[in-house]
Amino acid sequence: GESVGLHLPTLSVQEGDNSIINCAYSNSASDYFIWYKQESGKGPQFIIDIRSNMDKRQGQRVTVLLNKTVKHLSLQIAATQPGDSAVYFCAENEGTYKYIFGTGTRLKVLA
């Protein structure tokens, strides 16, 4: 496969541990946020989203936390599995066509 982000920050996590991936967003007017997972050679895949009227949202094994005060978003993955290895990036939107995408963090799951 091809790696699109050759110099991405990398988070290495032991299988079974929890992972926390962070994202600093840029626009204080953004009120909708999405986390994507991108495996090598594939398109981004939606994981979870959150709107600005919430500060936490949970999915299956994933939790997104939003801190609007410091414009920070985090993705927590519980009991990380080998299949979670991928690039994760956040996106923000302020209600227009324009989404601002982060460059991503590479998650490596160690067996």
Add this chain to the structure above:
Amino acid sequence: NAGVTQTPKFRVLKTGQSMTLLCAQDMNHEYMYWYRQDPGMGLRLIHYSVGEGTTAKGEVPDGYNVSRLKKQNFLLGLESAAPSQTSVYFCASSYSMGRRRDTQYFGPGTRLTVL
């Protein structure tokens, strides 16, 4: 239900050649987008469409044209390819945007190399 599909998956062009990338979605989405993804950068919007017959420029439209003749298809054209257009191209679609924002669903990508 195939979601969003893109053709071709890979392509190598020589400088000055032209080509068209095809995106198709079977989710009856109104909105479609073309992005490019380059190393060390987030996805950047090239063009988008809010419905059949309507297109608009995104962040990096120069050197590209688009058409949305059918609701399910969104074509991206390169009239005269340049090495700077070497990238991975992603198409996405969504049900809506704006006030009632909706998730974008992405295709698998087209890897384009311009020599």
